Amino acid sequence: MSRQSANPEWRELALGMAITEPGSSRYNRTGDWRSSRPVWVFEKCVRCGVCSVFCPEGCIEMQKDGLPLADLEYCKGCGICVAECWTGCIEMEEEKD
Amino acid sequence: MAERKGMEVSIGMAETTSACDVDVIAAYPITPQTHVVEHLSEIVADGELDAEFIPVESEHAAMSACCGSAAAGARTFTATASQGLALMHEILFIASSLRLPIVMVVANRALSGPINIWNDHSDVMTNRDAGWIQVFAENGQEACDLIIQSFKMAEDKRVLLPVMLHFDGFILSHMVEPMELMSRDEVKSWLPDYEPQQRLDIDNPISMGPVGVPEVYTEAKMAGEAALRESYGPICETFESFGDKFGRTYKPVESYRSEDAEVLLISMGGVSETAMSWVDEQREKGEKVGLVRFRLWRPLPIDDFIAAVKHAKSLVVIDRHFSPGGPGGPVAQEIKSVLYNEERRIPLVEVVAGLGGRDITFEDFSNMYQKGKAAAAGEPTPPFELIQVRGGHYGKV
Numbered sequence: 001m002s003r004q005s006a007n008p009e010w011r012e013l014a015l016g017m018a019i020t021e022p023g024s025s026r027y028n029r030t031g032d033w034r035s036s037r038p039v040w041v042f043e044k045c046v047r048c049g050v051c052s053v054f055c056p057e058g059c060i061e062m063q064k065d066g067l068p069l070a071d072l073e074y075c076k077g078c079g080i081c082v083a084e085c086w087t088g089c090i091e092m093e094e095e096k097d
Numbered sequence: 098m099a100e101r102k103g104m105e106v107s108i109g110m111a112e113t114t115s116a117c118d119v120d121v122i123a124a125y126p127i128t129p130q131t132h133v134v135e136h137l138s139e140i141v142a143d144g145e146l147d148a149e150f151i152p153v154e155s156e157h158a159a160m161s162a163c164c165g166s167a168a169a170g171a172r173t174f175t176a177t178a179s180q181g182l183a184l185m186h187e188i189l190f191i192a193s194s195l196r197l198p199i200v201m202v203v204a205n206r207a208l209s210g211p212i213n214i215w216n217d218h219s220d221v222m223t224n225r226d227a228g229w230i231q232v233f234a235e236n237g238q239e240a241c242d243l244i245i246q247s248f249k250m251a252e253d254k255r256v257l258l259p260v261m262l263h264f265d266g267f268i269l270s271h272m273v274e275p276m277e278l279m280s281r282d283e284v285k286s287w288l289p290d291y292e293p294q295q296r297l298d299i300d301n302p303i304s305m306g307p308v309g310v311p312e313v314y315t316e317a318k319m320a321g322e323a324a325l326r327e328s329y330g331p332i333c334e335t336f337e338s339f340g341d342k343f344g345r346t347y348k349p350v351e352s353y354r355s356e357d358a359e360v361l362l363i364s365m366g367g368v369s370e371t372a373m374s375w376v377d378e379q380r381e382k383g384e385k386v387g388l389v390r391f392r393l394w395r396p397l398p399i400d401d402f403i404a405a406v407k408h409a410k411s412l413v414v415i416d417r418h419f420s421p422g423g424p425g426g427p428v429a430q431e432i433k434s435v436l437y438n439e440e441r442r443i444p445l446v447e448v449v450a451g452l453g454g455r456d457i458t459f460e461d462f463s464n465m466y467q468k469g470k471a472a473a474a475g476e477p478t479p480p481f482e483l484i485q486v487r488g489g490h491y492g493k494v
Contacts (some may be wrong), residue, residue: 006312007312007313008313008316009316010316010317010319010320010323011323013313013316013317013319013320015196015257015294015295015316016194016195016196016257016295016305016306017194017306017307017313017320018195018295018303018304018305018307019303019304019307020295020303021246022302022303064133080175
């Protein structure tokens with residue numbers, strides 16, 4: 001199934017505006033909503049994975065070395081990872097541009 | 098054809114719904130709709146109909162359950178009235194927006210307050226913009242016939258919209274009337290099994306009801322408008338095909354003794370039956386008066402209506418609801434709008450009558466007719482008037 005255009009005319013909408021392609025929400029790169037980004041100080045990180053579990057976008061992946069990595073294509077900058085991290089190793093840094 | 102049997106209209110409607118072999122009924126009882134769903138629950142409990150009867154905790158839940166059921170691909174039915182329709186108001190828009198072919202019968206009843214269980218059209222008119230097909234029945238036979246036709250038009254792949262079938266509370270719902278009820282086999286010979294165009298299916302996943310962001314909401318509304326407008330053709334085909342098969346033909350706009358009429362009454366629902374008898378009486382006296390009724394209320398059959406009334410010298414529009422603080426009754430306002438661009442301006446007498454169960458009598462029709470005759474003779478037409486009110490309409494001397 002082909003990806004629906006970003007700005008469809010009304011005739012192009014699926015019946016009842018249903019989304020017929022599973023997983024197509026990935027086309028919405030929500031990272032551009034972000035006004036600040038999470039930055040890790042890995043020296044303090046204990047690799048517990050709490051940030052990854054609580055991320056509402058599911059965009060923090062635990063890597064092979066056990067350290068978290070946020071996918072900034074989708075991170076909205078909500079700061080939940082900062083609030084949940086009990087070691088205090090994440091800080092929000094304002095996006096410059 | 099089945100034999101004519103005398104029975105309460107609500108019971109006949111429940112039997113007809115059963116004959117349509119519905120899969121799911123989600124409903125909450127409310128006067129004067131109660132007997133429809135009460136009898137349907139008995140039919141299901143007795144094993145005569147293989148369906149899920151969901152006794153929900155409110156009408157809001159009823160319509161929500163209907164949306165879920167229709168989204169899963171089941172033939173879905175519900176019924177309500179008045180406060181119940183008001184309580185499901187927000188979900189009505191979702192059902193049409195998701196293009197779910199639910200059929201709902203509404204036993205028209207006045208809205209509170211003051212609390213009133215009797216018939217008028219205030220529940221209908223406050224749900225005009227819900228995006229549903231809306232049809233009116235005028236007697237019990239029509240109410241039963243139109244249930245079957247509602248499923249046919251709703252499920253037509255060119256339509257896929259929910260249908261609201263209006264019948265007057267008590268006036269029709271509790272009337273004992275001779276009716277020809279159809280068997281399941283007869284219905285099945287005309288109404289095929291429902292084959293959903295799309296449905297919730299784990300093997301073929303889709304998401305229904307995603308957010309309509311500002312970039313797409315306008316387009317979604319246009320698509321809904323187009324769907325409702327384009328349902329007109331299939332609705333007419335449904336009426337004609339039913340008539341060919343069963344001998345009772347319906348039309349979007351129906352006229353009675355209107356060909357040479359100078360004054361036309363405009364009505365909807367059960368009061369039209371009284372109006373027809375009154376027209377007969379007047380015709381015997383030589384009065385040139387007729388009746389035009391909306392069978393189809395949404396989509397509004399504009400061209401049929403104009404064709405039906407354009408020769409008249411004046412129209413008397415009977416509204417069973419009005420908009421407080423507004424310009425008058427909703428039916429009259431819509432008629433004014435559709436006639437605005439006509440070359441000849443047809444004088445319009447706007448009356449509001451029959452509120453909260455007050456009967457509309459021959460005397461009332463004669464009173465309206467006098468106003469219509471005066472307008473036809475060129476006298477100025479006043480703003481809308483609530484007739485039947487003791488003390489007279491506000492602001493009138």
